[in-house]
Amino acid sequence: MVSMTAPTGRKMIFLTDPIEDRARDWGDYKRNYEATFTAELLYPMTDNYEVMPWPERIFTRPYRLPNSDSSALIPKYYSTQMLVMVNALNHVPLSDNKVSGAQGIGVLMGNSLMFQRxxxxxxxxxxxxxNFYGQTLPLVKRGVPVETVHMENLSYPATLKHIKVLVMSYSNMKPMSPEVHQQLADWVRKGGCLVYCGADSDPYQGVMEWWNTKGNHFKAPSEHLFQLLGIRPAATGKQAQRFSAGKGTVYVIRQDPKEFVMQENGDKAYLNMITRAYQDDAKAGQLTWKNSFFLRRGPYDLVSVMDEGVSAAPYVVKGPVIDLFDPKLPVLKEKTVNPGQQAFLYDLSQVKDKQRPTVLASASRIYDEQRNGRSYTFTAKGPLHTVNSMRVLLPSRPGQIGLTGKSGKQISPAQTDWDALTHTLYISCDNDPDGVKVRLGW
Known part of the structure; x- marks a missing residue:
């Protein structure tokens, strides 16, 4: 969706849902929510989110407990974690930072991808x-932040502006018009590097379409593209064929991309071809493999570590950081993220004004903040029957911690804890949609 809308300037809104439509258990929902949430934040050009479709099904419907046949309403730890994550989205900024890894490798997509489902x-x-994942996952699993490029957007100059190497295949989609090929050929001749993967043997190559009607007699749409590029690849063979076209380069491998991922070590020739194209032809820099992605957006650090990657090594983030996937919001000296895991962290070293009292993370929405001399007050509002968890930055250890409900009744916090190293206070109490007023003095 990002690649579909980016060249057009349209506003993009991301969705994450703490519950899936499939019948699973709370543990499965939590794992997939963390993964999807991290994935959307790894797109730093978007900061609009739909955070909770159908809230009633999240808070009022029972689902299975992990390793059990019994069902229950959303566990308190998960609702707290989810609310911390959702409220953090109000503060995660847009960023010009890039996800770690080699930039500029794209995979061509089109609406016709679904025609062959x-x-x-x-x-x-x-x-x-x-056939799609065969083009993308061998790179993603090696820490390359692959982009998708929509053929319907090739008429926009911005679509291929930052692409160094473009991978494509007609094993799983077909071009809707010959203009697509003219646009690709023009890009290559100006210096682009194109990698074509496909045996062109699927039955949809022969459907009655523009490439074999009205005076055209191409057996496959790729033949039309190759003609425009002035190249004649062999029809078979698993070795990469390399051609020059104007100032650019074309690689052709006569394998459908599914073979790269459905056969063990089937991606070796493909990866060698991409490496050569990226480093030698596109001259885009060193293409290095790793098993992780990292992105910083303001004070927020995003980490995702691949399983099935080039190693089983964890990714370690040096602290102090607040773990925003942990409902207790602990301050950690370092965070270790293992393969198959993700992390969402608040990097306390990025706080610009350490003397300004601020709620850094919360399972509630914060209103009516007031900073007066040696006190800090605010109102925290959150859904009924959920637990609020807050990490607050203060200039000094508070001597006064007061919580008051709407009626003026004093509330005892379930837990408080002061971290002297980072000058942050942890507070936990029940949420109230009418608000809990918090007063801190030092």
């Missing part, structure tokens, strides 16, 4: 969209 057709299979 089938288990088997004329003995041809593309299980689980493997």
């Amino acid at each position: 089938f288990p088997t057709h004329n003995s041809y299979e593309d299980p689980q969209f493997s």
